[in-house]
Amino acid sequence: MSMDRRKFLNLSSLGISSFTITGFIPKTVQDITGSSNVISNTVVNPVVVSTWDAGLAANLAAWKIIGIGGRALDAVENGVKVTEDEINCCVGLSGNPDRDGHVTLDASIMDHEFNCGSVAFLERIKHPISVARRVMEKTPHVMLVGEGAQQFALSEGFTLEPDTLSKDAKSSYENWLKKSEYKPVINIERKKATSQLDPSSMAPHKLINGDWNHDTIGMIALDSFGNLSGSCTTSGAGFKMRGRVGDSPVIGAGLYVDNEIGAVVATGQGEDVIRVAGASAVVEQMRQGKSPAEACKFVVERIRRIKKEKAKDIQVCFIALNKKGEAGAYALHKGFNYAVHNKEGNKLFESSSLD
Ligand code: GLY
Numbered sequence: 235m236s237m238d239r240r241k242f243l244n245l246s247s248l249g250i251s252s253f254t255i256t257g258f259i260p261k262t263v264q265d266i267t268g269s270s271n272v273i274s275n276t277v278v279n280p281v282v283v284s285t286w287d288a289g290l291a292a293n294l295a296a297w298k299i300i301g302i303g304g305r306a307l308d309a310v311e312n313g314v315k316v317t318e319d320e321i322n323c324c325v326g327l328s329g330n331p332d333r334d335g336h337v338t339l340d341a342s343i344m345d346h347e348f349n350c351g352s353v354a355f356l357e358r359i360k361h362p363i364s365v366a367r368r369v370m371e372k373t374p375h376v377m378l379v380g381e382g383a384q385q386f387a388l389s390e391g392f393t394l395e396p397d398t399l400s401k402d403a404k405s406s407y408e409n410w411l412k413k414s415e416y417k418p419v420i421n422i423e424r425k426k427a428t429s430q431l432d433p434s435s436m437a438p439h440k441l442i443n444g445d446w447n448h449d450t451i452g453m454i455a456l457d458s459f460g461n462l463s464g465s466c467t468t469s470g471a472g473f474k475m476r477g478r479v480g481d482s483p484v485i486g487a488g489l490y491v492d493n494e495i496g497a498v499v500a501t502g503q504g505e506d507v508i509r510v511a512g513a514s515a516v517v518e519q520m521r522q523g524k525s526p527a528e529a530c531k532f533v534v535e536r537i538r539r540i541k542k543e544k545a546k547d548i549q550v551c552f553i554a555l556n557k558k559g560e561a562g563a564y565a566l567h568k569g570f571n572y573a574v575h576n577k578e579g580n581k582l583f584e585s586s587s588l589d
């Protein structure tokens with residue numbers, strides 16, 4: 235019998251339900267590499283983990299739900315909606331367009347019972363994550379794309395937004411058109427450095443019109459019931475070919491949840507995450523007994539082996555959360571950060587990486 239199960243049974247015999255043991259205080263521990271990549275949490279204490287510094291604000295919205303005993307599924311949907319509403323390069327309708335000048339959105343969501351839904355190449359709908367959830371809950375399918383996804387969204391009461399670019403995206407696109415080169419910049423999602431970051435890490439990215447061209451918010455959460463869920467939403471790679479879909483809406487690549495083991499979400503170069511079925515591969519490594527950070531590292535190393543020399547030009551990062559509420563992350567290159575909200579607060583951490 236697992237340690238967690240034993241703990242649960244001991245508490246149950248004292249008349250304490252799984253819900254009431256959320257009152258236990260979580261503790262932060264050092265991971266095996268000596269960095270603060272792992273947050274250890276007594277089982278069924280809620281925790282939410284998100285990619286990049288944008289995750290701090292998203293976590294706050296998610297915490298309003300799981301922090302008071304709500305469901306992880308509701309938390310991960312509402313959390314990333316905050317980022318979809320923000321003006322940023324890489325998520326929601328304010329994101330950078332494809333090379334034909336249209337913003338196209340990808341999103342996915344997965345709950346603790348292998349229910350999942352996603353949308354890809356969706357245009358003019360403000361909250362693709364909520365459309366993905368409707369696909370999961372109201373259709374016999376897992377994924378809807380393009381015009382069909384938009385039709386479904388409209389039939390569900392979503393509003394068709396204008397086909398216009400945000401001020402920043404318009405300016406980036408006009409700048410990009412001067413050369414029309416597809417050349418994603420790594421760590422473009424990162425907005426700012428914070429005092430919690432390793433001083434040797436990269437400086438805050440200076441945003442230059444035309445180089446805002448990637449990426450994603452991903453969120454994974456464990457609720458007081460001990461259930462895991464995850465979400466992932468993006469406008470994808472800026473200036474991509476029309477019709478390009480990344481890893482974010484691909485269940486098993488950009489997002490995967492197995493409630494017996496853990497939840498994983500990816501950010502970075504979607505093509506290289508799809509190639510290795512990234513999120514699912516990380517879950518399988520946790521199943522073999524690896525910690526979340528070790529499991530993420532294992533799959534990042536596989537990507538580096540596959541990409542060889544080309545690995546220097548891409549960024550791929552994973553965040554993972556196991557059933558015990560332990561979180562970890564790993565990236566191909568330094569510069570990736572992620573936000574963890576538990577009962578101790580909402581903090582940003584610098585991910586370990588291969589360089
Ligand atoms: N990771 C997001 C994308 O490649 O579209």
